[in-house]
Amino acid sequence: MPPDDRQLLLGIARGRDDCARELWRRFGPVLTALARSIVGEAAAGDVVQAAFCRILELPTARLREINDVPAWLATLVRHQATNYLRTERRQRRKARARPPAETVRPSHDGALWPLVERLPRRWREVIVLRLVAGLSFDQLALALGQNRSTAAARYRAALARLRESAPACEESPGGVGHVV
Numbered sequence: 001m002p003p004d005d006r007q008l009l010l011g012i013a014r015g016r017d018d019c020a021r022e023l024w025r026r027f028g029p030v031l032t033a034l035a036r037s038i039v040g041e042a043a044a045g046d047v048v049q050a051a052f053c054r055i056l057e058l059p060t061a062r063l064r065e066i067n068d069v070p071a072w073l074a075t076l077v078r079h080q081a082t083n084y085l086r087t088e089r090r091q092r093r094k095a096r097a098r099p100p101a102e103t104v105r106p107s108h109d110g111a112l113w114p115l116v117e118r119l120p121r122r123w124r125e126v127i128v129l130r131l132v133a134g135l136s137f138d139q140l141a142l143a144l145g146q147n148r149s150t151a152a153a154r155y156r157a158a159l160a161r162l163r164e165s166a167p168a169c170e171e172s173p174g175g176v177g178h179v180v
Contacts, residue, residue: 013060024052026174027070030133031077033128037116037124038081046085048108051076074129115165123158 003011003019005026006044011019028048035051054076055063065071116127129135129143146176 006066009063009066009069012055013063018029019152031073033132034074034128035081036123037128038121039084043084047080048077051080068142069140070135070141071139074133074135102175104107115162119158119161123154126151126154127158
């Protein structure tokens with residue numbers, strides 16, 4: 001029987017590389033997509049790596065308290081991404097506002113990712129956590145530090161904006177209307 005997510009966290013705290021690899025296999029792509037929605041492609045990997053390193057810093061007793069590992073990991077990545085953005089803002093102010101680096105999009109994102117990137121950050125996060133990570137609205141609320149109604153409202157607003165931005169995709173398979 002494969003270990004559950006909490007067992008993997010505890011295994012990582014004990015220095016088990018196999019647990020870290022399995023946790024990465026289960027959550028790495030989703031967490032990277034979340035980080036990418038917040039900080040962009042260039043920094044997403046660094047943010048997720050910093051979040052995984054943070055697991056090693058936490059005491060085992062704290063890891064035992066975690067009930068919903070996917071939501072907790074999403075929260076951890078969001079915090080790392082926010083710290084990254086804060087640091088970037090400080091560095092830009094010091095350097096007298098250098099222009100931001102261009103974001104490189106992989107080809108497998110299709111036409112939808114540019115539309116998602118144009119959404120406000122609070123909506124991008126909800127879309128990625130709900131549609132890519134598959135979190136429930138309760139998990140969204142936990143990961144985003146909001147109540148369930150706020151998370152659901154942001155999700156609905158983001159979908160509405162995506163539909164407005166891509167009316168041609170609404171009827172096509174795999175388009176915005178298809179994922180709803």
